[in-house]
Each structure stands twice: as C-alpha cells, then as structure tokens.
Amino acid sequence: MEQRSILIVEDEQIPAIDLRETLITLGYRVTGIASSGERAIEMADEGIPDLILMDIRLAGKLSGIEAAEQILKHHTIPIIYLTAYADPELVERAKRTRPYGYIIKPYDERGIRTEIEIALYKAELDRKLEQEYANLEQRVIDRTNELTRINAALQKSETRYRLLFERSGEGIFIFEAQGKDQGRIVEVNNAGAAMHGYTSEELLTMKIADLEVAENLTDTPARFKEILSGKWIGGVINHKRKDGSVFPLDFHAGLLELEGHTYVFSVMHDFSEQKRVHDEVVKARDEWERTFNAVPDLISIIDKNFRIVRINKAMAERIGVSAENAIGLRCYESVHHTSNPPDICPHQRLLADGKPHTVDIHEDNLNGDFTLTVSPILDPSGTIAGSVHVLHDITLRKRAEDALKESEANYRTILEDMQDMFYRTDLQGKITMLSPAGVRLAGYDSPDDLIGLDAASVYAEPEERKQLLSVLAEKGEVSDYPITLKVRDGSLRYATTSSHFYRDAHGKVLGVEGIIHDITSLRQAEDTLRMVNKKLNLLSSITRHDIRNQLMALKTYIQLSEDSLGKPAHVMEFLKKQEKISDNIERQINFTSDYEEMGVKSPAWQNIEAIVSRVASEHLLRDTRVETTCPDLEIFADPLLEKVFYNLIDNALRYGGEQMTVIRTTMQESEGGMVISVKDDGVGISAEDKKHLFSRGFGHNTGLGLFLSREILSITGIMITEDGEPGKGARFEILVPKGGWRFTSKP
Numbered sequence: 001m002e003q004r005s006i007l008i009v010e011d012e013q014i015p016a017i018d019l020r021e022t023l024i025t026l027g028y029r030v031t032g033i034a035s036s037g038e039r040a041i042e043m044a045d046e047g048i049p050d051l052i053l054m055d056i057r058l059a060g061k062l063s064g065i066e067a068a069e070q071i072l073k074h075h076t077i078p079i080i081y082l083t084a085y086a087d088p089e090l091v092e093r094a095k096r097t098r099p100y101g102y103i104i105k106p107y108d109e110r111g112i113r114t115e116i117e118i119a120l121y122k123a124e125l126d127r128k129l130e131q132e133y134a135n136l137e138q139r140v141i142d143r144t145n146e147l148t149r150i151n152a153a154l155q156k157s158e159t160r161y162r163l164l165f166e167r168s169g170e171g172i173f174i175f176e177a178q179g180k181d182q183g184r185i186v187e188v189n190n191a192g193a194a195m196h197g198y199t200s201e202e203l204l205t206m207k208i209a210d211l212e213v214a215e216n217l218t219d220t221p222a223r224f225k226e227i228l229s230g231k232w233i234g235g236v237i238n239h240k241r242k243d244g245s246v247f248p249l250d251f252h253a254g255l256l257e258l259e260g261h262t263y264v265f266s267v268m269h270d271f272s273e274q275k276r277v278h279d280e281v282v283k284a285r286d287e288w289e290r291t292f293n294a295v296p297d298l299i300s301i302i303d304k305n306f307r308i309v310r311i312n313k314a315m316a317e318r319i320g321v322s323a324e325n326a327i328g329l330r331c332y333e334s335v336h337h338t339s340n341p342p343d344i345c346p347h348q349r350l351l352a353d354g355k356p357h358t359v360d361i362h363e364d365n366l367n368g369d370f371t372l373t374v375s376p377i378l379d380p381s382g383t384i385a386g387s388v389h390v391l392h393d394i395t396l397r398k399r400a401e402d403a404l405k406e407s408e409a410n411y412r413t414i415l416e417d418m419q420d421m422f423y424r425t426d427l428q429g430k431i432t433m434l435s436p437a438g439v440r441l442a443g444y445d446s447p448d449d450l451i452g453l454d455a456a457s458v459y460a461e462p463e464e465r466k467q468l469l470s471v472l473a474e475k476g477e478v479s480d481y482p483i484t485l486k487v488r489d490g491s492l493r494y495a496t497t498s499s500h501f502y503r504d505a506h507g508k509v510l511g512v513e514g515i516i517h518d519i520t521s522l523r524q525a526e527d528t529l530r531m532v533n534k535k536l537n538l539l540s541s542i543t544r545h546d547i548r549n550q551l552m553a554l555k556t557y558i559q560l561s562e563d564s565l566g567k568p569a570h571v572m573e574f575l576k577k578q579e580k581i582s583d584n585i586e587r588q589i590n591f592t593s594d595y596e597e598m599g600v601k602s603p604a605w606q607n608i609e610a611i612v613s614r615v616a617s618e619h620l621l622r623d624t625r626v627e628t629t630c631p632d633l634e635i636f637a638d639p640l641l642e643k644v645f646y647n648l649i650d651n652a653l654r655y656g657g658e659q660m661t662v663i664r665t666t667m668q669e670s671e672g673g674m675v676i677s678v679k680d681d682g683v684g685i686s687a688e689d690k691k692h693l694f695s696r697g698f699g700h701n702t703g704l705g706l707f708l709s710r711e712i713l714s715i716t717g718i719m720i721t722e723d724g725e726p727g728k729g730a731r732f733e734i735l736v737p738k739g740g741w742r743f744t745s746k747p
Helices: 013-025 036-048 064-074 090-093 109-142 147-167 190-196 213-228 272-294 313-319 329-338 347-355 395-417 434-441 462-475 518-564 569-594 608-617 641-655 687-693 705-714
Strands: 005-009 031-034 051-055 079-083 101-104 171-176 186-188 233-240 246-258 259-268 300-305 308-311 357-365 368-378 385-395 421-426 431-434 477-486 492-503 509-516 602-607 623-629 633-637 662-669 673-680 720-724 729-736 740-744
Touching: 005 013, 005 036, 013 031, 013 109, 013 308, 031 633, 036 064, 051 064, 051 109, 051 421, 064 079, 064 492, 079 109, 090 233, 101 109, 101 272, 109 246, 109 259, 109 272, 171 190, 171 357, 213 233, 213 246, 213 259, 213 272, 213 602, 246 272, 272 313, 300 329, 308 313, 329 421, 347 368, 347 608, 368 395, 385 395, 434 509, 462 477, 462 492, 477 509, 602 608, 608 623, 608 633, 608 641, 623 687, 633 673, 641 662, 641 673
Parallel strands: 005 031, 005 051, 051 079, 079 101, 623 662
Antiparallel strands: 171 186, 171 259, 233 246, 246 259, 300 308, 300 385, 357 368, 368 385, 421 431, 421 509, 477 492, 492 509, 602 633, 633 740, 662 673, 673 729, 720 729
C-alpha cells in the first residue's frame, strides 16, 4: 500500500521533530517541516502532500489559518489543525477553512492516527463525491443525446451511491436546503439513524434542527447561510438522541444538486469516544498541572542548552519570575546569576555521562540549602534531550543538623570539663559511658579501661550497688545518695550520686545514668572537724570540772570569811558581791554544758508539737497553759532545737508576769516559708530591750539563751525575730525557709 504523505507545519522544533518521529512510526511519509505559514505555502506548491498537519499559531506574518486559506485557493488538500488552545473564536475562524480535524495538544499516537485516517477517508470521499458530482453533471449535459447510455450510467452510479450510502460507517444525511421545509430530512443512512437512536423512517418525518440541542439552534441560520453560499462547513457540535442523551459529533456539510433540486449533504461522525479520550487527556493534563504546581519542591525541566523548558510554581516564586517568562532562560543565569554553569553543576555531568545525579548545595539566591536531583529526559531515539531538576529544601534539616552538632560539641565540652563524674550503664549493669572525670576518679588512664566493666566492681561493697538499684526501682530516681567507691589502687572514695533510669523514645528502660560527686575531701574535713569538736568538748568538760572545783573552794573561803570577820557592813557587802559573781560564773559554766553539742550532730526532721509537749512537761507552769496548733509539722533543724523552745517558754515563765495565762505556739505559711509563732499574753518586752534581745551577754540570767537559740536555728537557715507589743505579751516568730519544713501523718 502506498505511503500517504504529510506536511508538518510547526514552529517549535522539538514538538515538530517529535511529531515527525510519531508519524514515521505510524507508517506515514513526512514531506517536510515548515516553521512558518509562508514556508508552508511554498512547500505545498513544491510537492502536494496527501494531508497537512497545521499549527494554528505560527511564527511569522501568517497564522496557520491564513496559510491554510492561501493553500486551499490552489490545492484541495485536507488540513488538520494542531493547537494547544481551545479558544471558541479561534475555532470559528478555523472552521471557515473547512478543516478535516482539530487536534488539541498534547496528543497521543492513537488519537493522531485516528484523526489522520478519518481526514484522509473524508478527503477521499470528498474527491469521489466531487468527481461523482462532476460525472453526474456531465451525464445531465449528455443525456439529451445519449438517453439510454445516460440512464444505464445513472442506474450504475445510483447503485454505487446506494452501496456507499448504506454501508458507510459514518452517518450520512440529506435534507432540504431552503424554503419552508429547510432542514427536513429527506434521506438518512442506517449509521446516521443508529447514532441518534431513531429508525430511518422516524428521521424522515423530522428536521435536522430536531436533533440539535437548544443552545445550537441560534447558530443554525448562519450555518445554512454559509452552506447556501457554496461553502463546505464542519466542526464538532452536540446532538441529542431519542432517549434525550446528548453526544458530540464531527460533521462536514455542503450543497448537493440532484435533479435540479438543492439539498444539503452532511457526513456525521459520532465523536463521543474521541471526546471521552480527549476529556481524559485534558483532565490528566490538568491534574498533572495541579500536581506539578502543588509540589513544594522546586522543579524545572532543562534542555541540552541549559535553557528552561518548564518550571513549577514553587520554582517560579523562588527565582522571582512567572513560569511563562522563565521559559527560554538559561538555568544558571536565572538561578545562580552567573554567566556559566557552576563547577558542581549536575546537569553538566548528566549531559556527559547520561546518568542521574544528586548533590547537596547551598544557594544564596534561592535563600536556602537543597538536595538537587537531576534525571535524564530521552527523545524517541534514546538520545538525551534534557533533564528534570528537583530541588528539595533541606534548610530546616541543615539548621537542625548544625544545631545538633553544636549541641553535641557543647555537650562534649561540658562532659569533658565537668568535675563531677557522668556515667551510664546498661540493663546488665555494664558501664557504657563515662566522663573523663569519672576515669580520673576511678584511677584509670582511659575510658576504654572501664567501658564494659560491671559497675558493681567499682563499689567498695557490691551490696551498695544492689541497694541503689532497689531505691531506684522504688522511686525512679535518687538525689545525693551516698555511695563508697573503690579506686584502682584499692583506696576508697566517698561520693554522692543523683541517678535515674534512662529510656528510649518509647519509654522502655535502657539502663541507669547519673552524676557522681566526689565528697572524699568534704568527708575527711567533716571527720577532722568532728574530731576537733570532740577534743574541744573534752577540753571544755575538763576545764568546766576544774573551774567548778575552784568555784567550790572560792565559795568555801567566802563563807569562812563571813564567819571570821564578824560581819562588818562594808565587808559583808563585798563578800555578797563576790558570792553573786561566783554564782553567775557557775550558772554560765553550767549553761555551756547544755550547748557543747551544738553543730556536732547532723540536722534532722523534728516534730514541733512533740518538742513543745516535752518542754512544757519540764516546767512548773502554775496557772499558765501551754497550747500548740502545729499538727504534723516537722522542720529540718539542729538536734538542739528543743533547747530553743525550752528557752522561749522558760523566758515567758520567768518574765511574763502574774497576768500571763497562756503560751501559744501556732503556724502560718507565707511567701518566704513557714512562720512558727510562740506568743504569750504577759507583760511583753520593752522597746529598749528589743534592740539587744539576741545580743550575746544581754539578759537577766546568763545572757546567752536567746543568742545561742538564734545560732542553733541559723545552722539550717532558720531566722528568729520578736515583734510582740509591750504590755500585751511577747511574740517570737521563727521563719523556716522553703524546703525546710514538711507535714507528716501521725503514727
């Protein structure tokens, strides 16, 4: 079968080449490619093709439609328009050239082949009809001379026409062209009746307008006018079937003169399948467009010459130009603002080796860090035509990575510089991590000497490790927990640890980690201080014993002096003063014995109500009540706290006066902590005495009671003040700081 020849008129080189390869693949012969309307006219004159694929929009002075009009003046060549635009006005202009098809870009092979075959078929049919029309016309002219021959020829022609008419797969209609019956169907073949859902007999009672949808009827007079002017018209129009459903059809229509009567001859093709395919293609294209522009990654298609073929919305926004205006720009000029591709350009490497490439880049002009991936685009022959660039923004990831690196560096610096030891063990108790301070504390040279060892092996007593784990299992964490470690050389180190279980992202326990603080020096200092205090107390006790012996002797000699001197008044006055002085010295010596243990023993939690109750039981209260409303209150203080309350109650009983009836201890929480008040309703303390109340040596007894009470409380950060009103009783306020008090349930 002879190859059909096709002329391509397309001003874009790549689509034209792609279309040529497609046509060759489909078995057609391409006579050439014209990039302008002027060149298309020249090539059509040089060698008349069987068909022309004409792009409507062309570079040059002439559009595709204008070029088609010029060609059709001299040649009868079927023309199919190619366009990426579906503008109604453009379609109407194109109709005037009686095209044989209209292909919307992008197209596929099946669609192109179908359109070309239908067009060639219609063109052949038109030529045959024209030829037949010419034959019929000639027969009419010759009929007067050769009636018998003309009748025979007419019968033969009629048979051939009927055969073509009935067996045609296209719908063929003949209807009245003018007059009051304009549009009345006078002949229709089976294909035309079937596509509309009627029988031929039903259609012969109808007009062609009865098959059109309402919105087409306004254009019907204009179409008849064109046909009556001698033009063949065509296009896609909607018709309705007998069941009311609407379908598109492609039609070609023109005048037909038969036996001196004018008819309209129309060939119709059901366009439903082609329209469905076309709509699916358009839908797919639109969905692809939406997806392409919805992707947050920066995407561009680059040809072999580094020119942008297409970019998505995200890329257009980053480089500051519209997607349409970016087409044709060189990628390195618009993105990198350079006159040549950068050295790291993966597109350049792809053109050299034909392989995809991925590289991480930082681009100031795009304001970020990106992972750039380029993938090759191949033409039908397998040759690289360009590449797809995808820039994935990793700016946040890079910042996070940099922050993580900085954090890790800071963490490492802290870990290496910290004086306390950081450790971590797994569930089996093996050491998995240790800070440099920990290595030094254990007496080793490198963490490698300890990593993997059983943590229990560095404890003085392995049982301590078990006790620590037992407390962790109960509480989940410990703070300042005392432990004793065994150094490599066998010596012991005293320490405290703050430890807890560490977990993975799902909350599963992975092991134990914590901080170990070496308190060996502190422990040694405490032991030394304790020993010094013990020796001082011993010295104090011995000294006190010796002073008491001397005081006893002094008192004896004073008594002997009184008896032997005959009691002269002035001598007796001196002796009484000496006796009083010796009594004061004795009281002060006795008082120091009560406080020689101050600060020696560790502070402890003590119940206020219990202390007040014990102190009250030690005094002769007479008519005075001692009350307390501090239920379950405990404070953290030196063990001599009881002496503080003893002094406060003792002072109230000594100096409150006969009017005093009650000594009351209460509590009140404040912003600074817990305030414990010891208040009486006695005579109170004068304003002058308040100034020196807590001074050493001030008072009517030893002068040390309130001074030492304040010192006892200050050991654990507790303050004491007096703010009673003279004449209305004394009120001592003890302020316990936060963390130094608590409530416990009574046993």
